[in-house]
Amino acid sequence: MAGGTTALETPLTAAEFADWFIDGEFALVCxxxxxxxxxxxxxxxxxxxxPPKGHADIATFARMSPKxxxxxxxxFAATQAAAEELELxxxxATIRADNVGGLAYYAKMGFELYDRxxxxPLLDGTPVDRIKKRFKVDAGRRPTSSR
Structure with missing residues (x-):
């Protein structure tokens, strides 16, 4: 998994990764x-x-090679089930505008635009819009997995 168009511009240490995504103060599920x-x-x-009450922020990373x-x-099926259990x-999702794959992924999962x-600015000063999308958690509505 690598950066490029991810919101994370600097690599995380193992401790930072665990804190952000697994067992830190703000982590819910992974x-x-x-x-x-x-x-x-x-x-x-x-x-x-x-985030507002009843909302959670999502982060998604997938191996690029081989895809x-x-x-x-x-x-996402597992994440959605967890969101239902958490009564979210x-x-x-906040996606960089230059992350074409990320924008397509969240659209495919049913996320809808709500803000921009x-x-x-990126760390190097390059200005890039951030697209804010939202998924309404609805028990019974599940994306279909191709696996």
């Missing part, structure tokens, strides 16, 4: 997908950034 005994992707829900079809759908109303942050 699901992983494996293929041939190796990590193919993961997805987490957190309360990072102090494994169906990883995103598989982890919405799952929020214009010209947010």
């Amino acid at each position: 699901h992983v997908a494996a293929h041939d005994r190796s990590l193919a992707g993961f997805q987490s829900l957190s309360l990072y950034g102090d 494994i079809s169906g990883v995103g759908s598989a982890v 109303e919405f799952i929020d 942050l214009v010209q947010v």
Whole structure:
């Protein structure tokens, strides 16, 4: 898994990774997908950034090479089930506008546009919009997995 168009511009240490996605103050759940005994992707829900009550923030990462079809759908099915158990109303995603794959993924999972942050500078100063999408958690509505 690598950066490029991810919101994370600097690599995390193992301790930072665990704190952000697994067992830190804001982490709610984390699901992983494996293929041939190796990590193919993961997805987490957190309360990072102090979202409104009933909302959680989602982070999704998938291995780029070799790409494994169906990883995103598989982890989202598990994440959605966890969101239902946590009685969340919405799952929020913030995606860089230059992350074409991420925008397509969240659209495929049923996320809908609700806001846009214009010209947010990257660490190198390059301005890039952030697209804010939201998924209404609805028991019984599940994406279909191709795996």
